[in-house]
Amino acid sequence: xxxxxxxxxxxxxxxxxxxxxPVTAEGLAAVLISKERPPRPSAWTTSLAFGWRAVLKxxxxxxxxxDVTAFPIMMVxxxxxxxxxxxxxxTTDYLxxxxxxxxxxxxxxxxxxxxxxxxxxxAKGVFDRFRTLPIWRPSAMVGYLLGDVLRYAMASAxxxxxxxxxxFRPDGGVVGxxxxxxxxxxxxxxxxxxxxxxxxxxxxxxxxxxxSMMVLFPLTFLSNIFVDPKTMPDWLQVFVNNSxxxxxxxxxxxxxxxxxxxxxxxxxxxxxxxxxxxxGTITMRLYNSK
Amino acid sequence: xxxxxxxxAIETFGLVKVFGETRAVDGVDLAVPAGTVYGVLGPNGAGKxxxxxxxxxxxxxxxxxxxxxxxxxLREADAVRSRVSLTGQYxxxxxxxxxxxxxxxxxxxxxxxxxxxxxxxxxxxxxFGLTEAADKQVKHYSGGMRRRIDxxxxxxxxxxxLFLDEPTTGLDPRSRNQVWDIVRAVVQQGATVLLTTQYLDxxxxxxxxxxxxxxxxxxxxxxxxxxxxxxxxGSVHVRLxxxxxxxxxxxxxxxxxxxxxxxEHDPVALTARVGLAGDGGGAAEQAxxxxxxxxxxxxxxxxxxxxxxxxxxxxxxxxDHPATGPDRATDPTDPTDPTDPTDPTDPTDPTDSTSPLDxxxxxxxxxSGGPSKGPTSKGGAAK
Numbered sequence: 001x002x003x004x005x006x007x008x009x010x011x012x013x014x015x016x017x018x019x020x021x022p023v024t025a026e027g028l029a030a031v032l033i034s035k036e037r038p039p040r041p042s043a044w045t046t047s048l049a050f051g052w053r054a055v056l057k058x059x060x061x062x063x064x065x066x067d068v069t070a071f072p073i074m075m076v077x078x079x080x081x082x083x084x085x086x087x088x089x090x091t092t093d094y095l096x097x098x099x100x101x102x103x104x105x106x107x108x109x110x111x112x113x114x115x116x117x118x119x120x121x122x123a124k125g126v127f128d129r130f131r132t133l134p135i136w137r138p139s140a141m142v143g144y145l146l147g148d149v150l151r152y153a154m155a156s157a158x159x160x161x162x163x164x165x166x167x168f169r170p171d172g173g174v175v176g177x178x179x180x181x182x183x184x185x186x187x188x189x190x191x192x193x194x195x196x197x198x199x200x201x202x203x204x205x206x207x208x209x210x211x212s213m214m215v216l217f218p219l220t221f222l223s224n225i226f227v228d229p230k231t232m233p234d235w236l237q238v239f240v241n242n243s244x245x246x247x248x249x250x251x252x253x254x255x256x257x258x259x260x261x262x263x264x265x266x267x268x269x270x271x272x273x274x275x276x277x278x279x280g281t282i283t284m285r286l287y288n289s290k
Numbered sequence: 291x292x293x294x295x296x297x298x299a300i301e302t303f304g305l306v307k308v309f310g311e312t313r314a315v316d317g318v319d320l321a322v323p324a325g326t327v328y329g330v331l332g333p334n335g336a337g338k339x340x341x342x343x344x345x346x347x348x349x350x351x352x353x354x355x356x357x358x359x360x361x362x363x364l365r366e367a368d369a370v371r372s373r374v375s376l377t378g379q380y381x382x383x384x385x386x387x388x389x390x391x392x393x394x395x396x397x398x399x400x401x402x403x404x405x406x407x408x409x410x411x412x413x414x415x416x417x418f419g420l421t422e423a424a425d426k427q428v429k430h431y432s433g434g435m436r437r438r439i440d441x442x443x444x445x446x447x448x449x450x451x452l453f454l455d456e457p458t459t460g461l462d463p464r465s466r467n468q469v470w471d472i473v474r475a476v477v478q479q480g481a482t483v484l485l486t487t488q489y490l491d492x493x494x495x496x497x498x499x500x501x502x503x504x505x506x507x508x509x510x511x512x513x514x515x516x517x518x519x520x521x522x523x524g525s526v527h528v529r530l531x532x533x534x535x536x537x538x539x540x541x542x543x544x545x546x547x548x549x550x551x552x553x554e555h556d557p558v559a560l561t562a563r564v565g566l567a568g569d570g571g572g573a574a575e576q577a578x579x580x581x582x583x584x585x586x587x588x589x590x591x592x593x594x595x596x597x598x599x600x601x602x603x604x605x606x607x608x609x610d611h612p613a614t615g616p617d618r619a620t621d622p623t624d625p626t627d628p629t630d631p632t633d634p635t636d637p638t639d640p641t642d643s644t645s646p647l648d649x650x651x652x653x654x655x656x657x658s659g660g661p662s663k664g665p666t667s668k669g670g671a672a673k
Contacts, residue, residue: 021419023438023468028475031417032448038401040372049398056395057386060427125380129443132346133399134372289350 043136050143055150067113068155072106076162083226092167099163100170100180100253101225106159107152107188108220108245112212114148114192118199119208131287138284145192152188156181172258180255183268187248190272193279200286225249244271299324299359299451299482300345306353307340314340316506317354322484322499324359324450327477329497330486331605337506338486339379342453345484346376358451375449379456381436382443385429389420389439392428393446400447414442418472434465441472451482458492470495490605502608509608517604525597526564526577531590533557539589546580563607564596 041049058064079102084091118141121127130140160168160177170177195212202208222236223245229237240246244267251264300322307315315337322328330338343349345356347367355362361369376382383392390411397407415424418438423431428439437457444452454473458466473496477483487493493500493514500517502510510517526547530539536553540560543551549563562580564573577596584591 021421023417023419023472023475027417028472029479031413032445032476032479032481037372037447038403038406041399041401045401046399049395052398053384053387053391053395056391060386124385125378125382126384128343128346128348128376128378129382129396130399131348132371132374132376133396134368135399 040134043139046135046139047142047146050140051146051150052143054144054147058147058151065151065154067110068151069158071110072103072155072159073162075102075106076159076166079226080166087227095163095166095168097253098226099159099168100256101223101249103156103159103163103180104184104245104249104252105220105223105225107155107184108191108248109216110152110155111148111188111192112195112209112216113151114144115195115197115199115202115208115212116205118144118196119202119205122200137288138280141193141196141280141283141287144196145189148192149185149189152185153181156184170256170258172256176256176258180252183255183265184248184252187244187268187272190275191244193276193283196283197279197286200283219243219245223249244268244275247271297324298322298357300328300357300484301360302341302345302354302356304354305341305344305351305356307337307344307349308352309340313506315344315351318503318506318508320501320508320511322482324482325477325480326499327473327483327485327497329493329500330484330503331488331490331493331497331500332486332503333488336503338488338503339455340506341503342376342455342484342486346374346453347371348376373450374453375444375447375451376453377437377440377444377455377457379459381428381440383428383436383439386427388425388427389431389435390415390424392439392443396443396446410446414446418442432465433461434468437461437465437469438472441469441476445476445481448479449481451484452476454483454485456486456488458487458489466492502605504608510604520604520607524564524573524577525561526580526594527561527597528559528581528584528594529556529592530558530560531592535589536560538587539584542583542587542589543580546583547576558592 076099079098080091080095083098084094088094088097127140172180194215195208198208198211202211222240223243224240225245229240229246232240247264247267248271251261251268254261254264298321300320302318302320305315305318305320306313318337318341320328320341330341332338340349344351345358345363347363347370350364357363358370359373361373363370383389384395387395393411393414394407397410398404402410412421412424415421418441420435420438420442423435428436431439441454441457457473458469461469470492473483473485483496485493485496497514499513500511501508502517510520512520526543528539528543530536536558540551540553543549543560543562547562547564551560551562553560564576564580574596577594581591581594
């Protein structure tokens with residue numbers, strides 16, 4: 001924000017001096033003449049339009065893809081070589097077990113940027129315009145998340161590529177891997193509503209980051225991503241075995257391994273539905289009263 | 291068939307919005323006839339933006355009622371939204387997107403199919419002289435270009451009611467004049483415009499009716515002529531040869547014109563309203579008599595002028611404080627701005643304090659230094 005005045009001055013100097021073409025009454029009359037209005041767009045159309053906005057933002061500021069490229073690569077390399085030897089005897093063996101889990105962990109962690117984006121974006125004047133449009137109210141938020149799902153898919157592709165290079169050989173083949181990723185995308189989309197809520201609720205970007213970390217670290221580490229929960233104390237097993245992240249990573253791991261873990265899939269989808277229902281509702285309440 | 295008050299674009303009764311301890315909007319009654327430019331004039335923090343936000347369905351009123359084309363802003367928010375457009379005080383477009391992308395996005399959101407949206411965007415960019423800058427991100431636009439793209443976005447679907455919240459704040463005089471032209475053209479097409487402004491000449495130039503708002507209340511409402519008439523028929527501006535004669539001149543003018551006399555910064559100048567003395571007689575006649583008295587008392591008048599009262603004077607007369615910081619108006623770079631009841635940095639202003647942009651940082655109201663009506667700024671002397 002603090003750079004706004006300088007940018008403005010610079011832009012003013014650069015562009016106002018080379019006179020803007022005058023606005024003529026005839027020209028305006030021509031654009032204003034059409035009084036007819038298109039029919040009200042569907043919820044899906046407006047959500048997609050907002051999703052397109054998210055994609056355009058990625059196009060204009062590609063640096064923001066750092067978190068879905070470099071970060072996941074780092075995660076795969078770090079955990080494979082750090083824990084592989086100790087936990088599974090060899091890094092290649094461990095990778096077969098770890099990769100689906102680390103994929104879940106990284107993508108779930110990336111979801112927190114949704115909250116940050118919502119928080120910085122919502123304060124801008126453009127939201128006043130969006131909120132005065134006669135459209136399905138949640139579409140602005142759904143649009144964000146659609147854009148984010150694209151980012152999650154990119155992160156997944158990057159990690160799978162790195163994994164395949166390092167020796168990850170999923171038995172489920174292309175179909176199993178894709179099924180796992182689709183399930184992960186559905187869960188991440190739903191889980192992101194937690195962050196849209198915090199993005200609207202908290203006052204600064206920093207506090208959104210802080211809260212996200214506090215939720216995400218325990219949630220992702222206290223799961224079956226790195227080790228078998230049987231090695232954990234009983235009380236911790238209770239938490240870990242019921243964590244949505246455990247259900248999700250079991251499901252993704254099994255799908256990529258060629259299985260059909262119906263129960264774990266059902267748990268993951270159930271959690272997804274519950275998250276949308278609870279946090280989506282709260283998000284929209286906050287959005288409408290903002 | 292038409293709902294009650296349909297010939298009115300906006301109708302409010304006792305509209306109230308409270309932020310903590312501050313009554314930002316404190317019982318506002320408005321009746322805005324359709325098809326006109328209605329000016330809401332007031333200093334920073336007067337409650338203009340808050341009122342507009344309630345009318346545009348962005349804020350829930352805490353009391354009172356507001357109807358837009360007969361639709362209640364709370365209960366029929368969607369019906370209101372389909373007829374209004376808002377150009378906020380800060381650019382209401384996405385700065386990370388290009389001008390063209392912004393327009394296409396909004397056209398899509400308004401229900402245009404993709405090819406139609408693209409065509410409409412191109413058409414508007416062309417009409418607003420932005421074709422060359424169409425594919426640049428809005429954050430690289432100049433202030434004038436931002437305003438244009440902003441207004442273009444507001445008329446993607448020709449709105450029945452357009453809210454323009456301080457559309458020229460921070461613009462240079464030329465860009466400001468261009469915005470004025472656009473507003474006039476929009477109204478010519480039959481739209482209603484609710485314009486908020488802190489610039490008196492802007493309301494004077496554009497609006498047919500004006501509500502003067504101060505501290506959340508409407509303190510005067512009427513046509514320009516009515517408002518001006520309420521403070522007298524005009525002003526006489528006098529320059530003396532000798533500064534030491536000014537107190538005497540002030541006394542005489544006060545006596546003969548039955549009006550408060552303002553002393554200017556310039557030690558030989560003073561201004562008085564005329565047309566208030568209840569003895570009949572036109573403003574010119576009264577002024578002539580007063581000048582005659584001055585010369586009879588041996589006061590040398592170097593020159594004088596008789597002008598229409600400006601809205602500046604109207605505001606002063608209504609509130610006992612000037613609408614804009616006069617020092618800022620005459621010299622935007624002056625850093626030693628004295629404390630002023632209407633200082634835009636006023637921390638009690640709830641609408642500004644929630645905004646991420648400091649309104650004074652980038653947007654010094656240089657616009658108010660432009661052409662003004664009648665005898666020039668008197669505000670400074672009144673403090």
